[in-house]
Amino acid sequence: xxxxVDIMGGDFAPNSTVKGAIxxxxxxxxxxxxxxxxxxxxxxxxxxxEKVDRNSFEVVHAEEVIEMGEHxxxxxxxxxxxxxxxxxGMLYKKKIDGFxxxxxxxxxxxxxxxxxxxxxxxxxxxxxxELPQFNNKKTIxxxxxxxxxxxxxxxxQYGAIGSVYSREVYGIDKPKVALxxxxxxxxKGSLVVxxxxxxxxxxxxxxxxxxxxxxxxxxxxxADVVVCDGFTGNIVLKQAEGMYDLLRKQGIQNEFLExxxxxxxxxxxxxxxxxxxxxxxxxxxxxxxxAMIFKTKSxxxxxxxxxxxxxxx
Amino acid sequence: xxxxVDIMGGDFAPNSTVKGAIxxxxxxxxxxxxxxxxxxxxxxxxxxxEKVDRNSFEVVHAEEVIEMGEHxxxxxxxxxxxxxxxxxGMLYKKKIDGFxxxxxxxxxxxxxxxxxxxxxxxxxxxxxxELPQFNNKKTIxxxxxxxxxxxxxxxxQYGAIGSVYSREVYGIDKPKVALxxxxxxxxKGSLVVxxxxxxxxxxxxxxxxxxxxxxxxxxxxxADVVVCDGFTGNIVLKQAEGMYDLLRKQGIQNEFLExxxxxxxxxxxxxxxxxxxxxxxxxxxxxxxxAMIFKTKSxxxxxxxxxxxxxxx
Numbered sequence: 001x002x003x004x005v006d007i008m009g010g011d012f013a014p015n016s017t018v019k020g021a022i023x024x025x026x027x028x029x030x031x032x033x034x035x036x037x038x039x040x041x042x043x044x045x046x047x048x049x050e051k052v053d054r055n056s057f058e059v060v061h062a063e064e065v066i067e068m069g070e071h072x073x074x075x076x077x078x079x080x081x082x083x084x085x086x087x088x089g090m091l092y093k094k095k096i097d098g099f100x101x102x103x104x105x106x107x108x109x110x111x112x113x114x115x116x117x118x119x120x121x122x123x124x125x126x127x128x129x130e131l132p133q134f135n136n137k138k139t140i141x142x143x144x145x146x147x148x149x150x151x152x153x154x155x156x157q158y159g160a161i162g163s164v165y166s167r168e169v170y171g172i173d174k175p176k177v178a179l180x181x182x183x184x185x186x187x188k189g190s191l192v193v194x195x196x197x198x199x200x201x202x203x204x205x206x207x208x209x210x211x212x213x214x215x216x217x218x219x220x221x222x223a224d225v226v227v228c229d230g231f232t233g234n235i236v237l238k239q240a241e242g243m244y245d246l247l248r249k250q251g252i253q254n255e256f257l258e259x260x261x262x263x264x265x266x267x268x269x270x271x272x273x274x275x276x277x278x279x280x281x282x283x284x285x286x287x288x289x290x291a292m293i294f295k296t297k298s299x300x301x302x303x304x305x306x307x308x309x310x311x312x313x
Numbered sequence: 314x315x316x317x318v319d320i321m322g323g324d325f326a327p328n329s330t331v332k333g334a335i336x337x338x339x340x341x342x343x344x345x346x347x348x349x350x351x352x353x354x355x356x357x358x359x360x361x362x363e364k365v366d367r368n369s370f371e372v373v374h375a376e377e378v379i380e381m382g383e384h385x386x387x388x389x390x391x392x393x394x395x396x397x398x399x400x401x402g403m404l405y406k407k408k409i410d411g412f413x414x415x416x417x418x419x420x421x422x423x424x425x426x427x428x429x430x431x432x433x434x435x436x437x438x439x440x441x442x443e444l445p446q447f448n449n450k451k452t453i454x455x456x457x458x459x460x461x462x463x464x465x466x467x468x469x470q471y472g473a474i475g476s477v478y479s480r481e482v483y484g485i486d487k488p489k490v491a492l493x494x495x496x497x498x499x500x501k502g503s504l505v506v507x508x509x510x511x512x513x514x515x516x517x518x519x520x521x522x523x524x525x526x527x528x529x530x531x532x533x534x535x536a537d538v539v540v541c542d543g544f545t546g547n548i549v550l551k552q553a554e555g556m557y558d559l560l561r562k563q564g565i566q567n568e569f570l571e572x573x574x575x576x577x578x579x580x581x582x583x584x585x586x587x588x589x590x591x592x593x594x595x596x597x598x599x600x601x602x603x604a605m606i607f608k609t610k611s612x613x614x615x616x617x618x619x620x621x622x623x624x625x626x
Contacts (some may be wrong), residue, residue, distance in 0.1 A: 148495060148503040182461060182547040190461040190544045214551030219559045231503045232548060234495040235527040239549060242528030243556055249532075252565055 001031060002058075003296050004096035007038030008065040008083040009103020010284045014038055017102070018046040020289020025056055027290075032297060035096055038062050038083045062086045068282060072106030076114065084108065088115040091275050098296045100267060102280030102289065109146065109270070116275040119305070121312025124154050125272035127279060128165065129237050131217050131226065132259025138170040139221045141180070142271065144233035152195030155179070155227050156203070161271050161308055162225035163206040168302040170224075174207045178223035180232060181211035192229070205311075219256070237262070266291030269299045272308060276300045314344060315371075316609050317409035320351030321378040321396040322416020323597045327351055330415070331359040333602020338369055340603075345610060348409055351375050351396045375399045381595060385419030389427065397421065401428040404588050411609045413580060415593030415602065422459065422583070429588040432618070434625025437467050438585035440592060441478065442550050444530050444539065445572025451483040452534045454493070455584065457546035465508030468492070468540050469516070474584050474621055475538035476519040481615040483537075487520045491536035493545060494524035505542070518624075532569075550575070579604025582612045585621060589613045 007017045021034050028034070036043050040061035047054050062083040066075045079085055087099040088111040101108055118125050126143035133139050142158050142165075143150065150158075159177045166175035179197055181189045186197060188211060200208040212223055217236065228236070244260035247253070258264070266288060267280040276299050280292040320330045334347050341347070349356050353374035360367050375396040379388040392398055400412040401424040414421055431438050439456035446452050455471050455478075456463065463471075472490045479488035492510055494502045499510060501524065513521040525536055530549065541549070557573035560566070571577070579601055580593040589612050593605040 145495060148506075180548065182458060182544055182551075190542075193461075193544070214548040214553075215555030215558065217552060218555060219562075229503075231495055231506070232545060235493065235545060236548065236552060238495075238527030239530060239552055240527075240556075242531060243553075245528065246532045246569075247560075247565075250567065250569065252560075252567075254563065254565075256559075256563065 001297065001300055002033045002035055002096045003293060003300070004035045004037055004087045004090055004099040005293060006083045006087055006099070006101030006103050007036045007043055008062065009101035010280060010289070011068070011282050012285060013102070014042050015046060016284060016286050017289050018043055019050065019286040020284070021057065021293065022050055022052050023286055023290040024293040028297070033058060034293065035060055035090070037087045037090075060086060060090070066104050066107045068104055070104060070107070072104060072110045075104070076107050076110045084111055088112070091277070092116055098276030098278060098300045100278035100280060100292050100296045102267070102282060102284040102292065105279055108277060108279055112270055112273050112277050116273055116277070119272055119274055119309050119312060122161070122272035122308065123157055124150070125270050126158055126161065126230065127268045127270055128162065129262070129268060130259070130265060131221060132219070132256060133221055134219050134256065137221070138166070138172065139224055139226065140166060141217070141226045141228065141233055141236060143228070143230035144237045145230045147229060148231035150192065150229035152192055152199050155192070155196035155229065156199045158227045159200060159208065159225065160205045160311055162227060164307045164311065165271060165304055166224045168304055168307050169298060172224050175224035176209045176222065177206050177225045177227060178209050178212040180226050180228040181213065184211050184213065196227070263288055264291060266295040269295070269304065271304070273305065274309070275305055314610065314613055315346045315348055315409045316606060316613070317348045317350055317400045317403055317412040318606060319396045319400055319412070319414030319416050320349050320356055321375065322414035323593065323602070324381070324595050325598060326415070327355050328359060329597055329599050330602050331356055332363065332599040333597070334370065334606065335363055335365050336599055336603040337606040341610070346371060347606065348373055348403070350400050350403075373399060373403070379417050379420045381417055383417060383420070385417060385423045388417070389420050389423045397424055401425070404590070405429055411589030411591060411613045413591035413593060413605050413609045415580070415595060415597040415605065418592055421590060421592055425583055425586050425590050429586055429590070432585055432587055432622050432625060435474070435585035435621065436470055437463070438583050439471055439474065439543065440581045440583055441475065442575070442581060443572070443578065444534060445532070445569060446534055447532050447569065450534070451479070451485065452537055452539065453479060454530070454539045454541065454546055454549060456541070456543035457550045458543045460542060461544035463505065463542035465505055465512050468505070468509035468542065469512045471540045472513060472521065472538065473518045473624055475540060477620045477624065478584060478617055479537045481617055481620050482611060485537050488537035489522045489535065490519050490538045490540060491522050491525040493539050493541040494526065497524050497526065509540070576601055577604065579608040582608070582617065584617070586618065587622070588618055
């Protein structure tokens with residue numbers, strides 16, 4: 001397995017990214033080759049300073065960088081020698097099995113759509129987040145930011161795509177899918193969500209358990225997969241992040257609450273595209289980058305893309 | 314001032330409601346008359362048990378009750394002698410200045426629209442919630458549940474209505490109004506929110522400060538008034554309630570977090586209607602009911618309805 005890592009992406013790159021790769025290398029089996037994509041001189045400088053053999057990694061030189069604030073589509077086209085553009089070039093040609101970056105998220109999305117593209121049949125790719133639960137239960141929420149406006153059939157597909165992810169990555173049999181809504185009753189919600197409910201009830205593609213409300217998301221969520229549009233999902237995610245920060249500032253901390261520390265999650269894959277693309281958090285530090293690399297590995301190993309392709313064949 | 318209280322509304326009524334009225338009475342000035350609307354025999358029974366003079370209150374007998382689970386519109390029409398229907402009858406005839414209930418919220422909305430009605434010019438009435446902040450700062454979020462689907466012009470009106478509330482109830486001069494969005498940049502968001510942004514920027518009706526994100530809602534919110542559709546607002550509110558419950562279960566508690574205990578807020582007025590209608594929380598206890606009565610008094614005193622009427626004259 002070959003995993004491409006954007007060394008120039010993230011607020012603390014390239015230090016955090018090279019050091020994260022070094023941390024990952026120590027725990028990865030030998031059949032995983034990390035491909036560091038970025039400024040070769042800087043990469044070697046950090047490797048040398050850390051006393052790590054330059055040959056531990058494959059290094060692909062990229063002389064340009066897409067900065068965090070740049071216009072995604074313009075930058076992606078204008079900088080073919082950027083680490084992000086080079087990474088997608090390799091992913092498209094299958095020279096790597098997955099590509100991970102904590103850099104410009106918009107450019108990562110553009111790169112995905114320009115190169116590996118959506119899976120035919122998938123209306124809109126999406127990204128997910130884990131919702132912290134007690135007892136190591138795994139629940140994901142999707143979409144959390146790509147598509148602020150979703151039609152009912154898009155929400156329906158999120159149910160199917162999320163089920164694949166939950167089953168293949170977490171090993172959950174017949175994942176329970178719920179619709180995030182403002183009441184538990186069938187007739188509640190916005191027009192779009194009511195439409196999605198009608199599509200989901202009695203469906204045969206996934207195990208729909210009905211509506212859940214905002215107070216059921218964390219701790220003991222009845223669902224394994226929670227579906228919403230990217231506007232709602234992004235607000236849920238940011239609100240949880242904000243709450244975590246507020247609690248930390250007040251000195252309140254425990255193991256459960258650490259689940260809300262989204263900086264430690266590593267990243268989230270773009271679901272519904274023809275390869276494994278991992279989006280990391282901009283503020284990623286060394287250990288976050290390591291977690292991003294491991295998450296990329298687990299999504300590649302679980303064949304998430306291939307299983308979603310099977311859904312729509 | 315005369316405040317009508319629905320004695321039959323709420324999970325613990327009539328005990329909680331009568332006892333809450335007794336608690337309020339002890340602190341209210343003599344020019345405030347509480348009108349208890351509900352089963353007279355039960356009201357007297359509780360007053361007698363509590364050794365409170367029956368003449369401390371005006372009691373209006375209502376022999377029917379709209380239960381929590383009943384269909385709001387059907388129940389309101391089918392039960393003209395219910396406490397909610399009688400309350401709205403009195404409010405419509407101006408025999409009371411405000412009406413408060415912790416009962417069937419849907420029936421309270423129906424009653425409002427059937428009797429005192431929306432203010433001409435207000436497209437959609439809404440309800441708000443206080444977002445807990447440090448240093449006793451007051452920030453409200455609206456809508457939190459009446460209108461899951463909002464057009465941009467409805468969101469614009471929430472900005473104006475919320476400004477009136479913030480100014481008249483909290484005494485904030487030129488309240489800062491923000492749009493809840495998924496990015497701080499102008500071009501972010503759903504189609505509706507982008508449309509609302511375009512209406513709000515450079516407007517002369519209120520002090521618009523731009524977009525805020527989900528992680529800015531609590532603690533140190535840059536806005537006094539945060540605007541969103543009722544779907545998003547309800548999810549924000551329920552998520553915060555759920556988080557508060559989770560923290561409590563883990564034994565985590567402090568003064569700031571108590572701001573998230575929505576059971577203690579008392580209630581929220583329906584904004585944009587021709588009188589003062591206060592919606593209480595179903596699980597209200599004695600002290601919640603007392604808080605609901607005081608909140609009703611403050612909204613009447615602040616002339617919120619009259620000030621919103623002035624906006625659209």
